[in-house]
Amino acid sequence: MDIVVETDRLGKRYGRTWALQECSLHLPAGRVAALVGPNGAGKSTLLHLAVGLLRPDAGTVRVFDSAPYDNTTVLAEIGFVAQDTPLYRDFTAAELITMGAKLNRRWDAALARRRLAQLGIPPDRAVGTLSGGQRAQVALALALAKRPRLLLLDEPVARLDPLARREFLQSLMGSVAESGTTVLLSSHLLADLERVCDYLIVLHASRVQLAGGVDELVAEHKQLVGPRHGNDPVAGVAAVLRASHTDRQSTLLVRTNANIDDPRWTVHEVTLEDLILAYLAEGETQSSHEAWGVPA
Amino acid sequence: MIWMTWRQHRKQALFTVIGLTVLAALMVPTGLAMRNTMASTGLDECVRLALDSEKCNTASRQFSNEYSSLAFVGILFVILPLLIGLFWGAPLVAREVEHGTHRLVWTQGVSRRQWALVKVGFVGGATVAAAVVYGLGLSWWMTPLSHAGLSSRFSVLLFDMQGLVPVGYTFFAVALGIFAGAIWPKVLPAMAFTLVGFVGIRVALTVLARPNYLPASTRTYPVFGLASAPERDKYDWILAVGVRNPDGTLVVPNGTVECNQVVEGPGAPCGSEFGIEAGAYNWQLYQPAGRFWLFQGIETGIFVALAAVLLVLAVRAIRRIA
Amino acid sequence: MIEFVLDGRSKVNTYMQLVQQVKQALRVGLLEPGDQLPKVRDVALALAINPNTVLKAYRELEIEGLAEGRPGVGTFVKRSLAGASLPNQAKLREDLVVWLHQAQAAGLTPEDITALMETTMRATLAENAVSGRPP
Numbered sequence: 001m002d003i004v005v006e007t008d009r010l011g012k013r014y015g016r017t018w019a020l021q022e023c024s025l026h027l028p029a030g031r032v033a034a035l036v037g038p039n040g041a042g043k044s045t046l047l048h049l050a051v052g053l054l055r056p057d058a059g060t061v062r063v064f065d066s067a068p069y070d071n072t073t074v075l076a077e078i079g080f081v082a083q084d085t086p087l088y089r090d091f092t093a094a095e096l097i098t099m100g101a102k103l104n105r106r107w108d109a110a111l112a113r114r115r116l117a118q119l120g121i122p123p124d125r126a127v128g129t130l131s132g133g134q135r136a137q138v139a140l141a142l143a144l145a146k147r148p149r150l151l152l153l154d155e156p157v158a159r160l161d162p163l164a165r166r167e168f169l170q171s172l173m174g175s176v177a178e179s180g181t182t183v184l185l186s187s188h189l190l191a192d193l194e195r196v197c198d199y200l201i202v203l204h205a206s207r208v209q210l211a212g213g214v215d216e217l218v219a220e221h222k223q224l225v226g227p228r229h230g231n232d233p234v235a236g237v238a239a240v241l242r243a244s245h246t247d248r249q250s251t252l253l254v255r256t257n258a259n260i261d262d263p264r265w266t267v268h269e270v271t272l273e274d275l276i277l278a279y280l281a282e283g284e285t286q287s288s289h290e291a292w293g294v295p296a
Numbered sequence: 297m298i299w300m301t302w303r304q305h306r307k308q309a310l311f312t313v314i315g316l317t318v319l320a321a322l323m324v325p326t327g328l329a330m331r332n333t334m335a336s337t338g339l340d341e342c343v344r345l346a347l348d349s350e351k352c353n354t355a356s357r358q359f360s361n362e363y364s365s366l367a368f369v370g371i372l373f374v375i376l377p378l379l380i381g382l383f384w385g386a387p388l389v390a391r392e393v394e395h396g397t398h399r400l401v402w403t404q405g406v407s408r409r410q411w412a413l414v415k416v417g418f419v420g421g422a423t424v425a426a427a428v429v430y431g432l433g434l435s436w437w438m439t440p441l442s443h444a445g446l447s448s449r450f451s452v453l454l455f456d457m458q459g460l461v462p463v464g465y466t467f468f469a470v471a472l473g474i475f476a477g478a479i480w481p482k483v484l485p486a487m488a489f490t491l492v493g494f495v496g497i498r499v500a501l502t503v504l505a506r507p508n509y510l511p512a513s514t515r516t517y518p519v520f521g522l523a524s525a526p527e528r529d530k531y532d533w534i535l536a537v538g539v540r541n542p543d544g545t546l547v548v549p550n551g552t553v554e555c556n557q558v559v560e561g562p563g564a565p566c567g568s569e570f571g572i573e574a575g576a577y578n579w580q581l582y583q584p585a586g587r588f589w590l591f592q593g594i595e596t597g598i599f600v601a602l603a604a605v606l607l608v609l610a611v612r613a614i615r616r617i618a
Numbered sequence: 619m620i621e622f623v624l625d626g627r628s629k630v631n632t633y634m635q636l637v638q639q640v641k642q643a644l645r646v647g648l649l650e651p652g653d654q655l656p657k658v659r660d661v662a663l664a665l666a667i668n669p670n671t672v673l674k675a676y677r678e679l680e681i682e683g684l685a686e687g688r689p690g691v692g693t694f695v696k697r698s699l700a701g702a703s704l705p706n707q708a709k710l711r712e713d714l715v716v717w718l719h720q721a722q723a724a725g726l727t728p729e730d731i732t733a734l735m736e737t738t739m740r741a742t743l744a745e746n747a748v749s750g751r752p753p
Contacts, residue, residue: 176668269629
């Protein structure tokens with residue numbers, strides 16, 4: 001399988017604070033990947049490193065097998081929509097398309113025009129006067145007009161109302177179906193992700209907590225309900241992510257490495273959302289313990 | 297990229313052109329009026345032939361009555377480079393970053409270095425062109441005023457308004473603005489930094505450095521005797537004057553004493569109240585008027601060099617912004 | 619051509635929901651062999667879902683022999699699930715109505731009926747699966 005984005009012990013520091021550290025992951029081609037984490041987890045930093053806006057302070061990042069920092073060859077293959085979908089507000093949508101044509105070697109202006117026409121976005125009004133949803137669509141159209149092999153989206157729907165969010169994801173998925181572009185989109189909103197993404201990267205407190213295909217991840221995680229459980233290992237359980245106990249009963253969220261055959265445990269499937277929340281909560285306790293200097 | 301730069305800055309360029317046009321509309325008629333007055337009163341004749349007649353003095357007085365206040369209009373031009381630095385230089389990078397659009401434009405197919413070079417080239421070129429226009433224009437406008445002997449064009453504000461230096465100042469102000477915006481990418485702080493930095497460096501150079509670009513000349517003439525001040529160019533830039541005793545001690549700072557009597561004789565000797573001894577002499581430290589263009593060149597060179605350093609630093613800083 | 623809908627609150631996987639909807643349409647005769655299934659792009663666009671999910675659902679249908687992909691054209695229905703059962707449905711429905719009236723007469727509430735149906739169905743169909751009889 002082709003790897004589009006690959007990082008190895010990647011780190012980025014602002015002053016003395018690490019925004020991202022020890023980040024090793026790979027994103028296979030053709031996936032729609034979600035980069036999930038709370039605000040400040042390092043999502044934007046990772047995306048900026050991947051699009052070459054930032055230079056790593058540690059480790060490496062490779063996109064299409066090249067270092068992306070200040071590399072216009074790689075940049076030509078990447079469509080990027082930054083957070084809050086920044087656009088020159090006094091430009092019209094048509095002028096922004098012209099701008100793209102002037103700044104890129106490969107540019108499909110017809111594609112961008114067609115998309116915006118379909119969405120009913122006026123070509124001759126300053127984009128600053130458009131709605132947030134329309135601006136996001138213009139930004140997406142500009143990113144797609146590069147005919148990129150990798151699309152990076154930083155919180156594309158965070159500021160949109162539900163209808164605009166839906167419309168944005170519709171256009172995104174429609175164009176992914178047409179072009180087969182690999183997508184990496186960051187979000188701290190978990191709804192919609194299950195439908196849209198088939199690959200998941202969970203970041204928390206500047207570290208990667210979890211990365212992998214959604215189906216595989218959901219399949220290997222289970223919720224177990226059974227008798228009050230001490231610390232003795234359960235056959236088939238690789239790690240316990242979360243445990244809650246009553247005096248008689250224990251509920252465990254676990255990562256499995258084999259079938260759970262123990263008849264004392266009832267096995268429940270987990271949803272993607274459960275899974276993400278469990279890993280975020282784990283990261284939370286970890287970093288909190290680190291901050292207080294006590295063992296977790 | 298050029299299309300892009302033009303599209304982004306065309307409104308700004310339009311405002312600048314309008315501003316300069318308004319200034320020209322103000323300056324051209326007054327400049328012509330001054331020349332007319334000079335011609336009609338015969339003052340230009342006096343200046344050319346260096347005449348010193350009653351008629352010439354009257355004409356000169358009449359001219360200065362009429363126009364001396366106009367010299368203050370020129371002060372406007374001292375702050376013009378600063379305005380250009382504030383409104384062209386500071387927002388160039390800072391506004392992009394403040395609006396987040398740097399992430400749009402730097403992730404297209406153009407490298408940041410190329411972006412920076414075109415932007416700086418375009419804005420720098422446009423501002424330098426504007427500065428050349430108003431620098432030369434103002435030199436033309438000021439000529440009658442300095443010819444009429446109202447002041448030396450070496451004097452602090454007049455030197456700063458005309459000739460080459462406005463080009464240097466403007467280029468420097470723009471570079472300082474770009475640099476400030478690149479290391480502190482917010483429009484208002486960048487403007488504040490530009491304002492403080494520009495005024496600070498300008499004042500420091502004017503006060504401390506300019507009098508010493510070249511070693512100043514010294515002129516001495518005796519206090520006593522009928523031989524008074526030697527012939528001098530009235531456009532010389534006098535840095536300091538005083539009266540020194542024969543041993544060199546300064547007895548009268550900032551003053552000139554001329555006595556046509558000798559120390560002996562009845563009554564208090566001339567200048568004895570200042571402690572002037574026999575053989576004392578008047579002393580002047582000055583930059584000769586002929587060095588005007590040399591000094592213009594030196595000062596412009598300093599500011600252009602500073603601007604170049606700032607631009608190099610700015611382009612480096614731009615590569616670290618994300 | 620059919621149109622897919624998604625039940626956001628369902629615990630069933632998105633791709634499974636698509637498979638089930640195609641099967642349902644095949645069962646009730648909405649889709650017949652030779653019909654084209656909606657294009658992947660159109661489904662992805664309409665439902666705002668990952669096109670890979672749609673592809674996965676179609677692949678599942680192909681594996682089950684219900685559909686076939688024609689490169690460059692689309693995915694088409696190959697086999698129907700309506701089969702012989704469709705004409706029989708009217709008769710079966712009549713029987714069910716009679717039985718429901720009996721159940722009501724016996725004092726069962728609608729909830730009781732649903733529970734009885736579900737447990738019986740699960741037990742019976744599970745038996746069939748074990749003994750290898752077609753469902």
